[in-house]
Every structure is written in C-alpha cells, then in structure tokens.
Amino acid sequence: MTDDSPAGAAPVSRLRALLPDLTPWRASADFRKVWLAGLVSTFGSFLTFVALPVQIKELTGSAAAVGAIGAVELVPLIVCGLYGGALADALDKRGLIVWTEAGQAVLSAALLLNALLPRPAVWPLYVVAALSSALVSVQRPALDALLPRIVAHDQLPAAASLNALRWQVGGVAGPALAGVVVAYAGLGWAYATDLVTFVVSVLFVIGLASSPPSHEAAKPSLRAIAEGARYAWSRKELLGTYVIDIAAMLFALPLAVLPFLADELGAPWALGLMYAAVPAGAMLVSLTSGWTARVHRHGRAVVLAAALWGAAITAAGLSHDVWLVLLFLTLGGAADMVSGLFRGVMWNQTIPDELRGRLAGIELLSYSVGPQLGQTYMGGVAAWKGVRTSVWSGGLLCVGAVGLLALCLPKLMTYDARTNEHAVRQRERRAEAAAAPPVPAER
Known part of the structure; x- marks a missing residue:
C-alpha cells in the first residue's frame, strides 16, 4: 500500500498536535466571553499593578510603604477567598462575576479621581488595594467553578491551557505596556485605561448564561x-x-x-x-x-x-x-x-x-x-x-x-x-x- 498523503503532511500533523487545542473556544460561546473578558481586564490590571506602587513611591519615598501593599492585600485574600468559595456554591456564578467585575471598575475610577487631585492622598491607595484583593478573592472561585459547567469534561485540559495562555500574554506584554504608559503618559492615563478595560470586560461577562447553584449546594x-x-x-x-x-x-x-x-x-x-x-x-x-x-x-x-x-x-x-x-x-x-x-x-x-x-x-x-x-x-x-x-x-x-x-x-x-x-x-x-x-x- 502506498502513502498518498502530501509530502510534509506528517510534520504539519505533528505541529498541530503540539499547538493549543482550540476546541473549547469553538464549542462554548460562554468560554469565549470569559476568555476575552479576562484578556482585556488583565492588560488593564497590569497597568494598575505597576502604577500603584509607583504612585506610593512618589508620594512617600518609602520602600516600606510600597511593600505594605502586600500586607493590606493578604487578609482580604484569606478571608474573602474562603467565603467567596462558599458564595460561589450558593449563588448564581454569573451574577457574582458581573458584580465583582463592575466593582473593580468602580475602584479604578476611585484611583483615577485621586490621581487627578492637586495633592493625591496616600490612604485611598491602600483602601483600593485591599478592596480589590477582596473582589478578586470573591470572583476567582466563581470563575473556577463556572469552567466545568461551560466546557465539556474531556476539554478541560485544553481550556486550562487557553486560560493560562491568556494570563501569560498579560504577564509578558502587560508590564511592558504599563511601564510606557506610566513613564510617558502619567498615572492618570494608566488608571483611566484600566477603568475602560473593566467596562469592556463587564460587557462581555454580562452576556453569560445564568449559572445557578446546584440543588445540593449549601448556604454560605x-x-x-x-x-x-x-x-x-x-x-x-x-x-x-x-x-x-x-x-x-x-x-x-x-x-x-x-x-x-x-x-x-x-x-x-x-x-x-x-x-x-x-x-x-x-x-x-x-x-x-x-x-x-x-x-x-x-x-x-x-x-x-x-x-x-x-x-x-x-x-x-x-x-x-x-x-x-x-x-x-x-x-x-x-x-x-x-x-x-x-x-x-x-x-x-x-x-x-x-x-x-x-x-x-x-x-x-x-x-x-x-x-x-x-x-x-x-x-x-x-x-x-x-x-x-x-x-x-x-x-x-x-x-x-x-x-x-x-x-x-x-x-x-x-x-x-x-x-x-x-x-x-x-x-x-x-x-x-x-x-x-x-x-x-x-x-
């Protein structure tokens, strides 16, 4: 029996076997919406990730003050992460995702308003960092719990890879973009861009199908x-x-x-x-x-x-x-x-x-x-x-x-x-x- 496949077909097939599996993207409209919302907001979040410590450094000149951002984020992360998981089981996951994303937009607006003041205050920066950590801790369990509902069981490894790729694109390109914006456009533009990305993200996730709790779910x-x-x-x-x-x-x-x-x-x-x-x-x-x-x-x-x-x-x-x-x-x-x-x-x-x-x-x-x-x-x-x-x-x-x-x-x-x-x-x-x-x- 002769092999009638075109020359080079085998290498192409092997290359395709290595590339990310796009089946979840093609099969699930809700996965596409969550993925795109995350991609957009990740870029904006990296702008604030860079701008926030830069602003604290400019206002205080203290390395300890910059390091304190992690301290104020840790407690909300622990408390809200555990309770957020209980909320994700007991409430509609779509609603949690939409409202927490909208909350992040409000916090970006607060940072923008503070940056536009003649003399920006330091304390709002810590308050926003703590509240943002709390919102992320509530939203993330809902996003994780939603994934097995919107992606077929055998497609979960591929979906995990695509989600990771989304974060990595932000991790490589986001800080570089943030450095340029903060250095040449200013802190206000960084916070304003973050606000816009959260608004766009909300428009994506608001179109998700409802994801109510299972009948066996316990109250938070x-x-x-x-x-x-x-x-x-x-x-x-x-x-x-x-x-x-x-x-x-x-x-x-x-x-x-x-x-x-x-x-x-x-x-x-x-x-x-x-x-x-x-x-x-x-x-x-x-x-x-x-x-x-x-x-x-x-x-x-x-x-x-x-x-x-x-x-x-x-x-x-x-x-x-x-x-x-x-x-x-x-x-x-x-x-x-x-x-x-x-x-x-x-x-x-x-x-x-x-x-x-x-x-x-x-x-x-x-x-x-x-x-x-x-x-x-x-x-x-x-x-x-x-x-x-x-x-x-x-x-x-x-x-x-x-x-x-x-x-x-x-x-x-x-x-x-x-x-x-x-x-x-x-x-x-x-x-x-x-x-x-x-x-x-x-x-």
Missing part, C-alpha cells in the same frame, strides 16, 4: 466552609497539589530579589527581562500544550514539574552569567506552568459541582498565599546571607520539600485520571447530564 456559612475544608482534607491527592504549590512558591520565588540580583550580575538593564522570563517560559508551554491531553498521571506530572522549578531556580542562583540566569528563569517558568496546568485539571475533573466554589476558594489560597509569604522569605534570607544564596538555597529547599511531600502523599503519585474514582464519577455525571432531555423553560 462557616459550617459550609468547614465542609469544603474537610472534603479537601479527605482527598489526599488534592491536598498534595495544594501543599506542593505552597512549598514551591514559599522557598523558590525570586521576584523580590531580582533587582538586587541584576545589580550583582552587573546587568541592571536585564531586570525587565528577568521579570518577563518566568511568564515567557510559561507561555512557551501554553503555546505547545497539545501534548497535555495525552497525560493521565497528573499527580506525577505536578511533582516532577515542581521539582524541576526548584532545580531551575537553584541553577539561576548559582549562575554568574546573566544570559544563563535568564535561561534558567525561563525554564523554571515552563516547569511551573506544567505544574499549574495539571493541578487545575485535577481540580476541575474530580471535584463535585456542589463543592466546586468552596474548593476553588481553598485553591486560591494555595496559589496566592505561597507567593506572598515567599517574597518575605526570599527577601529575609537575602538580607541575612546574600542575594545569590537566597536564590540557590531556596531552589534546593523547594526540591527537597517537594520530594518529601511526594513520599508522604502516595495518592498524589498514583493518581490516574482514567481510573481515579472521583474522576470517573464526575465523568459519568457529566455524561448523564449531557444525555438527559432539556428541562422546558418556565413561562
């Missing part, structure tokens, strides 16, 4: 939050994804010391490249994420990728050449993306709908508190033992912690999406729901 309460925590504790493979990520970010996130590392390498010009290297590595994974659909042992992938992240950060701390540092930071970003991608797939494919919001709140804490504490840890070790020591020792601690946690959590290592009882149960529930006749709309 401390008891409901505790129920979600007990479920997470009972699922040791899920617990493993949380603690692995916390360990990786606690010990090996070098963002706080990159300005000092650039100075030690005699390359202050490379600081922007250092900040962009981690999201750039993550973007490379997202752009070649077609292979992820063929991976089923997600727990092992999470552990291996987290260990590689630590190893890459160790190598970056030991390197004396700035280009090697950039290379290892990029490789670390790629490894961290792989870990994050498969953590998200495990969450979305195994957690029951009636608990999805509360578990999303716990997830929010796992990947947010770690970086907040990690900045403090890395900065403290740098002040004590030096910048380079803080980086390479943190990477080694990450590798050791990940290995120890893998030994203590065998269910994470043996997790297989094809046979795991929770994944099988959710797959069957989704199939039954898809096969059920539609319920006539009430007149």
Whole structure:
C-alpha cells in the first residue's frame, strides 16, 4: 500500500498536535466571553499593578510603604477567598462575576479621581488595594467553578491551557505596556485605561448564561466552609497539589530579589527581562500544550514539574552569567506552568459541582498565599546571607520539600485520571447530564 498523503503532511500533523487545542473556544460561546473578558481586564490590571506602587513611591519615598501593599492585600485574600468559595456554591456564578467585575471598575475610577487631585492622598491607595484583593478573592472561585459547567469534561485540559495562555500574554506584554504608559503618559492615563478595560470586560461577562447553584449546594456559612475544608482534607491527592504549590512558591520565588540580583550580575538593564522570563517560559508551554491531553498521571506530572522549578531556580542562583540566569528563569517558568496546568485539571475533573466554589476558594489560597509569604522569605534570607544564596538555597529547599511531600502523599503519585474514582464519577455525571432531555423553560 502506498502513502498518498502530501509530502510534509506528517510534520504539519505533528505541529498541530503540539499547538493549543482550540476546541473549547469553538464549542462554548460562554468560554469565549470569559476568555476575552479576562484578556482585556488583565492588560488593564497590569497597568494598575505597576502604577500603584509607583504612585506610593512618589508620594512617600518609602520602600516600606510600597511593600505594605502586600500586607493590606493578604487578609482580604484569606478571608474573602474562603467565603467567596462558599458564595460561589450558593449563588448564581454569573451574577457574582458581573458584580465583582463592575466593582473593580468602580475602584479604578476611585484611583483615577485621586490621581487627578492637586495633592493625591496616600490612604485611598491602600483602601483600593485591599478592596480589590477582596473582589478578586470573591470572583476567582466563581470563575473556577463556572469552567466545568461551560466546557465539556474531556476539554478541560485544553481550556486550562487557553486560560493560562491568556494570563501569560498579560504577564509578558502587560508590564511592558504599563511601564510606557506610566513613564510617558502619567498615572492618570494608566488608571483611566484600566477603568475602560473593566467596562469592556463587564460587557462581555454580562452576556453569560445564568449559572445557578446546584440543588445540593449549601448556604454560605462557616459550617459550609468547614465542609469544603474537610472534603479537601479527605482527598489526599488534592491536598498534595495544594501543599506542593505552597512549598514551591514559599522557598523558590525570586521576584523580590531580582533587582538586587541584576545589580550583582552587573546587568541592571536585564531586570525587565528577568521579570518577563518566568511568564515567557510559561507561555512557551501554553503555546505547545497539545501534548497535555495525552497525560493521565497528573499527580506525577505536578511533582516532577515542581521539582524541576526548584532545580531551575537553584541553577539561576548559582549562575554568574546573566544570559544563563535568564535561561534558567525561563525554564523554571515552563516547569511551573506544567505544574499549574495539571493541578487545575485535577481540580476541575474530580471535584463535585456542589463543592466546586468552596474548593476553588481553598485553591486560591494555595496559589496566592505561597507567593506572598515567599517574597518575605526570599527577601529575609537575602538580607541575612546574600542575594545569590537566597536564590540557590531556596531552589534546593523547594526540591527537597517537594520530594518529601511526594513520599508522604502516595495518592498524589498514583493518581490516574482514567481510573481515579472521583474522576470517573464526575465523568459519568457529566455524561448523564449531557444525555438527559432539556428541562422546558418556565413561562
């Protein structure tokens, strides 16, 4: 039998297998709306992410005052993340997303008005930072809980990759755009642009279909939050994804010391490249994420990728050449993306709908508190033992912690999406729901 396929068809087919799977984008109008809303607001949010500390620095001249932004954001993140998860289970998810996005627009307007004053005040900047953290903490569980409802079960890995790609585009291009706007147009223009992006985002999400709570959902309460925590504790493979990520970010996130590392390498010009290297590595994974659909042992992938992240950060701390540092930071970003991608797939494919919001709140804490504490840890070790020591020792601690946690959590290592009882149960529930006749709309 002869092969009549055109020459070069095989390489093209292999290339397509690597590229992101766009099936969720084509199949779900609601996914397209959420994706576009997130893309638009991400660019605006990075403008404020850069402009806010710049304005505090200009008004106070204090590095401690700039660092206090993280402190005022941490408490709302913890409190509202847990309660926001309970709200996401008990209320219409579309409504939560719309109102929190509109709230962010109001906060951007407040920053704009303050910036236009003859003498801008400092205290509103901290108030807005805290309120914005609270709104994000309420919205994120609703977004995470909505995803399995608007995307088919077998398309969740592809949807996770596309969502990650959206964030990475913002992570690479957003800060660069923000720096230009703040430097040449001014703080007012940065806040005004952020306001416009939130308005556009609201127009996208307001068109989402209603997503009411499931019949089994509990009312928001401390008891409901505790129920979600007990479920997470009972699922040791899920617990493993949380603690692995916390360990990786606690010990090996070098963002706080990159300005000092650039100075030690005699390359202050490379600081922007250092900040962009981690999201750039993550973007490379997202752009070649077609292979992820063929991976089923997600727990092992999470552990291996987290260990590689630590190893890459160790190598970056030991390197004396700035280009090697950039290379290892990029490789670390790629490894961290792989870990994050498969953590998200495990969450979305195994957690029951009636608990999805509360578990999303716990997830929010796992990947947010770690970086907040990690900045403090890395900065403290740098002040004590030096910048380079803080980086390479943190990477080694990450590798050791990940290995120890893998030994203590065998269910994470043996997790297989094809046979795991929770994944099988959710797959069957989704199939039954898809096969059920539609319920006539009430007149």
